[in-house]
Amino acid sequence: MxxxxxxxxxxxxxxxxxxxxxxxxxxxxxxxxxxxxxxxxxxxxxxxxxxxxxxxxxxxxxxxxxxxxxxxxxxxxxxxxxxxxxxxxxxxxxxxxxxxxxxxxxxxxxxxxxxxxxxxxxxxxxxxxxxxxxxxxxxxxxxxxxxxxxxxxxxxxxxWRDALSAPAPPWPVPTGSLWEPISLGIDEDGNPVRIGLPERNLLLGGEPGAGKSAALSLLIAAAALDPSVHLTLLDGKQVELAPWAGSAEHFVGPDMEGAIGVLKGLCTEMDRRYATLLAAGLRKIKPGGEFGLHVVAIDELAFYMRGGKRDERNELTETLRDLISRGRAAGIIVIAATQKPSSEIIPTFVRDLFSFRMALRCTTPEASDTVLGQGWASQGYSASTLDPTARGVGFLLAEGAVPVKIRTHYLDDATIAALTNRAERARGGGSQ
Ligand SMILES: Nc1ncnc2c1ncn2[C@@H]1O[C@H](COP(=O)(O)OP(=O)(O)O)[C@@H](O)[C@H]1O
Ligand SMILES: [Mg+2]
Structure with a gap:
């Protein structure tokens, strides 16, 4: 002092x-x-x-x-x-x-x-x-x-007042491309917080009911509403991401074999993209280019990382690691949510590949640190201090140097139904 x-x-x-x-x-x-x-x-x-x-x-x-x-x-x-x-x-x-x-x-x-x-x-x-x-x-x-x-x-x-104690204002539905930043929620000053997904991967962690699937839905909605974006969804619970299945190229439920197959297919697609980029003398994909962004959203990541037989687990972990570590320049964006981001559930070498992290309410400072990275809890950024009743509130470590406390926008079922319909229509399907 x-x-x-x-x-x-x-x-x-x-x-x-x-x-x-x-x-x-x-x-x-x-x-x-x-x-x-x-x-x-x-x-x-x-x-x-x-x-x-x-x-x-x-x-x-x-x-x-x-x-x-x-x-x-x-x-x-x-x-x-x-x-x-x-x-x-x-x-x-x-x-x-x-x-x-x-x-x-x-x-x-x-x-x-x-x-x-x-x-x-x-x-x-x-x-x-x-x-x-x-x-x-x-x-x-x-x-x-x-x-x-x-x-x-x-x-x-x-x-003067806690801007995060009340639900965030309605989501400003993106009208442009996913290359533009999307609004994730509001900060403690009540100002909008936007994140740009291209060339990033995002990990969401927190206790059950903290608001992980709700935050994931926002990002999937933004991806689905841009018809140039390819979407792959893996949902260990099946019900959370199911509404978006109509906009997705692949939708996998609690099925290890299916998940491995889809992820391996994405690795092949990544290699194909790199071969094309190399031939064109480019280092990464650009907006409006031959390849669109490809968003891979995984809910209940722990189901896939810890489920199935040992060989399957290892194969899935290795494929996912490859996709996250090499996929960015090829336009592959991985967004994953997990209840238990501890190293026994998700190996540190996979977790560390996520450049953006969001810790929603966690039970302990250690759990919060395993999402955000070592040491943030002791500096005052611990998701264990968050009010358990304020769902969707968490610390986001993204563009800034320090985590920012935010409350995410929330899409209720009716809004999701309207958005899925709009996304499917933009992609040439859905009810007219
Ligand atoms: N940003 C939010 N604003 C308001 N309520 C929210 C928000 N996020 C989540 N909720 C509420 O919390 C419940 C649980 O959220 P959910 O995303 O399913 O949690 P998790 O996936 O972490 O278990 C939702 O059904 C919703 O009622
Ligand atoms: Mg969930």
Whole structure:
């Protein structure tokens, strides 16, 4: 913990803060006074009032100006409030300056403030102020994020309400290709979280009922709705992915032999794709090229990795490992869900091949770490701390450097029925 020093604001900073904090309001008042004086100078008080009134009405009629003005005044007052909070929490540099509020915006869960940090602060000092700020203002949490590209900038997210306690908003159904990022859910600020699937594999882990199959459904729906995407589905339970069977080239239930056959077929297809790419002097498939993306979705991965006879298990594990490790540039995307991502169930060498991981609610920090990777639980990212009643909430380790807590969108049965029908029609089948 950084050493806590009692610091006071320098008299220069206090003055600068006062002027800067009220500058906009001062200019606005002065403009009104000047107008009034001009009017009075021409023809007495009545003309002054008329001038101010006429200017007010003229400005009011400019589209959007009134809203922008109201927002500016609100932002100014929020900035002053935040400066007062920084001062009362002693966030004052050794030169007696406080961070400068550069932007203040509302988020669905609260507010986000972008600050420019003056000289004299260590990064530990800034990162450590979140809890004391939250206690001072009575917020749920204040998260401090340093800008990785500029050490002088920091973002403070003030969380007033838990955006993840209620279901995520309805899924924005993708209308374009699977090469575009798809919305998976919302983060703690209530902002959409999107992931790009090409050249990635995704592992979903968590206890039964955590929301793995629901998350898998979203990704399968996105793939099914793009008719250029090939779909292979393996479902150890059979019922979860069955609605999408009509859009899939292969659908395998709890059948080890069938699963091995389909996966081996995909390896052959992968080799064929690489041979074609090599002949064309290309290193990977591209949007609009000869080959479409091929999504392989596996629910209840443990059924296949631990089921059947020993030889079958080994053969399946080896085929899947080959597919995941070499398939990316050939456009093969593996998305798998499992209840028990431990190394006895899924060998570490297979698990580590998934570059994107999502840990939904897990029973222990160890289980959470086996999905996300070693060490995240001890850094505060443990899916065992998630509320068991908040289904579909989990930590997603994808594009960012740290896991992000998100709640996935949820497709109910009626929505799935409508989407499967749409996907099948786009693929030339389904009821018209
Ligand atoms: N994102 C979500 N939002 C709201 N409810 C969800 C969400 N995900 C799952 N659920 C609820 O939780 C139940 C179990 O989800 P499911 O995906 O089948 O869990 P798992 O596959 O992990 O066993 C679903 O039937 C649904 O009612
Ligand atoms: Mg499931």
């Amino acid at each position: 950084p050493e806590r020093r009692i610091r006071t604001l320098g008299s220069y900073s206090r003055m600068a803060l006062a002027v800067r904090g009220w500058g906009f309001e001062v200019i606005l008042t002065m403009s009104i006074l000047v107008l009034w004086h001009v009017g009075t100078f021409i023809d007495g008080d009545g003309m002054g009032v008329l001038f101010v009134g006429a200017a007010g009405i003229a400005l009011w009629r400019i589209p959007g100006l009134a809203t922008r003005l109201a927002k500016k005044l609100r932002d100014q007052s929020c900035r002053r409030w935040f400066c007062d909070v920084l001062i009362s929490c002693g966030v004052i540099s050794r030169h007696g300056q406080i961070p400068k509020v550069e932007a203040f915006e509302k988020t669905p869960a609260g507010e986000r403030v972008r600050l420019r940090i003056p000289a004299g602060f260590s990064s530990e000092e800034i990162e450590a102020v979140g809890p004391s700020l939250a206690a001072t203002i009575g917020a749920r949490e204040v998260r401090v994020l340093r800008d990785p590209g500029n050490a002088a900038l920091a973002q403070f997210s003030i969380i």
